[in-house]
Amino acid sequence: MIACTTAQAAQAFFDAADRHFEDEEPLLAYDNLWNAASHALTAVADARGWPTDDPQDLRTAAERLAKEASDHHLRHQFAVAQQFRARFNNGFVERHQLADYCRLMREFVDRMLALLDAYGQVVPQSPREHSRAADASLQSAEAEFAAGKITVGSDRLWQASVHAVTAVARQRGWPSDGHADVKVAADRLAAGDTAIIAGFFAAQQFHANATHDFMEPDDFSRGLPLARDFVHRMLSMLEN
Secondary structure, three states: OHHHHHHHHHHHHHHHHHHHHHOOOHHHHHHHHHHHHHHHHHHHHHHHOOOOOOHHHHHHHHHHHHHHHOOHHHHHHHHHHHHHHOHHHHOOOOHHHHHHHHHHHHHHHHHHHHHHHOOOOOOOOOHHHHHHHHHHHHHHHHHHHHOOOHHHHHHHHHHHHHHHHHHHHHHOOOOOOOHHHHHHHHHHHHOOOHHHHHHHHHHHHHHHHHHHOOOOHHHHHHHHHHHHHHHHHHHHOOOO
């Protein structure tokens, strides 16, 4: 019943966001997207007996869920939700970005509903789910790069790399919670393979570029094929 009620409330927020977008009221739409995400997360946190009094409590709840599930994508989804809460610094998001961000909000809410169905228990993403997320993030990165959005694309490319490593690590029973575990797993998978080593280094450079925007065109052109190949190499290591 709780999951059903939460799903109905979240859908109402999504419907309201759609109406505001149609009426060219993006800031009101952003509020409703944040409300959908925060409402679903609050329901899960309440089911776990965690505090939900303010945004910091929700941030802590999202981090606890991500850590328990070794789910870096959940962290990313909630970070996007927080951007909607901040109303993107009162600016309008470009349409190609908006579609991706709205998709992430629906994925986040769906994940919260799945947790409610499991009586508040964290269900880690499977290697196959991480593999699909890696593919989706890589496609999103390519679209952002094609649109000239290098910093956003850099973040998507890093997410693809993390999902790809995590998929293999989880399948092999290795730790995969956080950057340190992902780096250790990537090193183990490389086993001296210089192409994989170079690819993960390039992926980390894109991760840094997503925050600091320091890449020159030559850095980008050299790093992109290495990082892209790294993702494909990781996914090829998955057992069927």
